[in-house]
Amino acid sequence: MKVSEIGQFALIDKITRLIEETRDSSGAWSHILEGAGDDCAVWRGESGNYLGKVDCQVEGVHFNLDIMPWQDLGWKSLAVNLSDIASMGGIPRYALVSLGIPLDSEVEDVMSLYGGILELAKQTGTAVVGGNISRSLVTFIDVHLVGITGNKAGKYLTRSAARAGDVIAVTGYLGTSAAGYRVLTDELALDKASDLELKKAFQRPEPRLEEGKLLVDSGVEAAIDISDGLLSDLGHICQASRVGANLDLTKLPVSDAVKKAFPDNYYELALAGGEDYQLLFTAPPAIIEKVIGACACPVSVIGEITAENPGKVQVFNESGEPVKISNGGWDHFKSKY
Amino acid sequence: MKVSEIGQFALIDKITRLIEETRDSSGAWSHILEGAGDDCAVWRGESGNYLGKVDCQVEGVHFNLDIMPWQDLGWKSLAVNLSDIASMGGIPRYALVSLGIPLDSEVEDVMSLYGGILELAKQTGTAVVGGNISRSLVTFIDVHLVGITGNKAGKYLTRSAARAGDVIAVTGYLGTSAAGYRVLTDELALDKASDLELKKAFQRPEPRLEEGKLLVDSGVEAAIDISDGLLSDLGHICQASRVGANLDLTKLPVSDAVKKAFPDNYYELALAGGEDYQLLFTAPPAIIEKVIGACACPVSVIGEITAENPGKVQVFNESGEPVKISNGGWDHFKSKY
Numbered sequence: 001m002k003v004s005e006i007g008q009f010a011l012i013d014k015i016t017r018l019i020e021e022t023r024d025s026s027g028a029w030s031h032i033l034e035g036a037g038d039d040c041a042v043w044r045g046e047s048g049n050y051l052g053k054v055d056c057q058v059e060g061v062h063f064n065l066d067i068m069p070w071q072d073l074g075w076k077s078l079a080v081n082l083s084d085i086a087s088m089g090g091i092p093r094y095a096l097v098s099l100g101i102p103l104d105s106e107v108e109d110v111m112s113l114y115g116g117i118l119e120l121a122k123q124t125g126t127a128v129v130g131g132n133i134s135r136s137l138v139t140f141i142d143v144h145l146v147g148i149t150g151n152k153a154g155k156y157l158t159r160s161a162a163r164a165g166d167v168i169a170v171t172g173y174l175g176t177s178a179a180g181y182r183v184l185t186d187e188l189a190l191d192k193a194s195d196l197e198l199k200k201a202f203q204r205p206e207p208r209l210e211e212g213k214l215l216v217d218s219g220v221e222a223a224i225d226i227s228d229g230l231l232s233d234l235g236h237i238c239q240a241s242r243v244g245a246n247l248d249l250t251k252l253p254v255s256d257a258v259k260k261a262f263p264d265n266y267y268e269l270a271l272a273g274g275e276d277y278q279l280l281f282t283a284p285p286a287i288i289e290k291v292i293g294a295c296a297c298p299v300s301v302i303g304e305i306t307a308e309n310p311g312k313v314q315v316f317n318e319s320g321e322p323v324k325i326s327n328g329g330w331d332h333f334k335s336k337y
Numbered sequence: 338m339k340v341s342e343i344g345q346f347a348l349i350d351k352i353t354r355l356i357e358e359t360r361d362s363s364g365a366w367s368h369i370l371e372g373a374g375d376d377c378a379v380w381r382g383e384s385g386n387y388l389g390k391v392d393c394q395v396e397g398v399h400f401n402l403d404i405m406p407w408q409d410l411g412w413k414s415l416a417v418n419l420s421d422i423a424s425m426g427g428i429p430r431y432a433l434v435s436l437g438i439p440l441d442s443e444v445e446d447v448m449s450l451y452g453g454i455l456e457l458a459k460q461t462g463t464a465v466v467g468g469n470i471s472r473s474l475v476t477f478i479d480v481h482l483v484g485i486t487g488n489k490a491g492k493y494l495t496r497s498a499a500r501a502g503d504v505i506a507v508t509g510y511l512g513t514s515a516a517g518y519r520v521l522t523d524e525l526a527l528d529k530a531s532d533l534e535l536k537k538a539f540q541r542p543e544p545r546l547e548e549g550k551l552l553v554d555s556g557v558e559a560a561i562d563i564s565d566g567l568l569s570d571l572g573h574i575c576q577a578s579r580v581g582a583n584l585d586l587t588k589l590p591v592s593d594a595v596k597k598a599f600p601d602n603y604y605e606l607a608l609a610g611g612e613d614y615q616l617l618f619t620a621p622p623a624i625i626e627k628v629i630g631a632c633a634c635p636v637s638v639i640g641e642i643t644a645e646n647p648g649k650v651q652v653f654n655e656s657g658e659p660v661k662i663s664n665g666g667w668d669h670f671k672s673k674y
Binding site: 054 | 338339340341342343345348349351352355356359360361363364365366368369371372373374375377378380382383384387389390391392393395397398399429430431433434435437438440441442443444445447448451452455458459462463464465466467468469470471472473474475477479481483
């Protein structure tokens with residue numbers, strides 16, 4: 001059977017089961033708090049916990065150099081990994097960069113790529129400590145990050161901690177990155193401020209590191225970053241936590257620029273667009289209230305966790321009727337740009 | 338300028354300088370003992386030092402699926418990284434695997450690939466704690482490893498610790514992997530035992546983890562693993578240590594099977610073949626003697642470190658005359674399989 005037939009998530013499940021079969025309780029494994037399956041791996045250190053993460057940007061899949069300047073590509077390659085550290089409530093420490101580039105790549109472009117990585121690394125206190133360069137037919141940038149849990153008790157956020165009765169909340173706005181992608185590919189004409197906002201969301205996402213730390217310190221336990229799309233990533237929380245979720249379509253935070261540029265389908269972008277790198281989290285109402293009060297960025301309550309329909313996300317419209325959703329989010333082996 | 342014009346090592350130099358420019362002495366950087374430039378990065382932990390490494394196998398560059406079974410490909414993808422941990426004298430702990438695969442890949446092949454990774458992971462006490470899968474036009478396997486220094490004093494091996502007067506030694510045999518590659522591509526007919534020995538060296542290299550630990554505990558300070566080729570990797574030691582090296586051609590350890598299969602050019606395979614994943618190290622004669630006595634695998638003395646000709650490797654034949662070397666080893670952007 002081809003991977004395109006079973007899809008990314010079924011393949012990951014199969015691999016995760018294979019890993020679990022070889023797992024034992026001795027040596028390095030005895031330090032593992034979270035293995036494959038969450039946004040980061042977590043292992044116990046001497047005086048705190050470590051987070052490990054790898055994520056990759058592949059030409060023709062994650063990016064297209066026609067609409068992605070090299071410097072931004074470098075920035076984004078690190079940002080998508082930092083976002084996973086943020087979604088666990090961690091602090092980034094060390095990055096290793098593995099680069100695959102074609103023989104006819106320009107040295108200047110490779111230096112711009114690294115320039116973008118180093119710009120965001122400096123801004124976030126991440127030390128780029130090494131890497132690898134290989135020839136490849138397509139360009140890819142694989143960033144490996146090691147982080148630490150910033151919380152004094154060593155606590156971190158997981159996908160599996162959502163409980164029935166929790167409120168679902170999200171930082172910032174949704175669908176902005178997908179809107180930016182469409183503006184870039186379709187060369188839509190927007191006013192200058194909207195054009196900048198949308199493109200920046202796609203090309204230079206800002207990982208929510210401060211917010212992640214705030215969440216864990218406020219007592220939130222369940223979170224994920226929105227990379228595949230709200231529906232898909234909320235689905236990951238529901239599956240890992242064995243709970244259901246009801247989303248209120250009217251409460252999804254969508255910026256005015258996105259509404260104006262895509263008046264007919266902005267909800268679709270917000271639900272399934274992906275790559276927003278906002279934090280999606282759930283917690284009892286009192287904790288969510290505390291987060292809203294303390295967070296520098298907008299935080300929107302968009303639904304609630306239920307005991308019913310474990311693993312499923314239901315979306316309700318302004319009349320309280322369930323909405324039929326066709327596109328569940330990004331699957332590497334089923335989606336096409 | 339194209340990367341093919343400046344080559345891999347000049348490009349790495351440029352990137353390393355760019356990283357150094359953004360480096361500061363605060364935060365995560367204050368824990369860095371070795372940044373880019375050695376086989377692994379090293380950072381200080383609470384009760385020991387950590388090692389970090391990434392290395393990648395790319396289809397059409399590092400492997401060709403016609404001569405590389407998927408299970409072996411998985412094994413080798415982890416082995417090349419473990420070899421870098423070995424070359425620092427470390428102990429592997431946590432691996433993250435980033436996989437790029439085409440849409441029409443067979444699920445069974447991907448599972449075999451992971452099977453090979455997990456086989457070697459179990460054998461070496463490495464916990465595979467997560468990873469990433471992405472669609473890609475070409476298959477690539479990027480393995481990220483975190484290790485620890487096994488030595489009680491936190492000591493580790495570097496490329497930059499060779500001193501004039503040191504003896505140069507190497508574990509095992511050289512040129513075996515390159516010979517195996519030629520046997521596979523040219524479909525040479527050998528006796529069964531030779532065929533197995535040579536192909537195995539190329540398809541399933543054994544990282545020298547035990548030997549790496551023995552070296553550091555024996556007082557060796559300078560080492561590298563042979564991935565690019567003896568000349569190239571010894572050159573890396575000479576450049577990092579600002580010393581020269583004289584190699585004695587007649588002392589290079591080459592197995593009988595390689596000599597028999599390649600009677601006219603086995604020295605060339607030993608000098609520049611690469612991918613042997615043996616440990617190349619230098620130390621004062623007394624320490625080398627101690628290593629030879631304690632090591633379970635063959636250890637050969639092959640030359641000496643000099644104060645003259647810093648950064649250069651000279652090779653001498655049986656008459657003591659310098660040999661002119663044309664092929665300096667593997668460069669990703671200048672070499673072709």
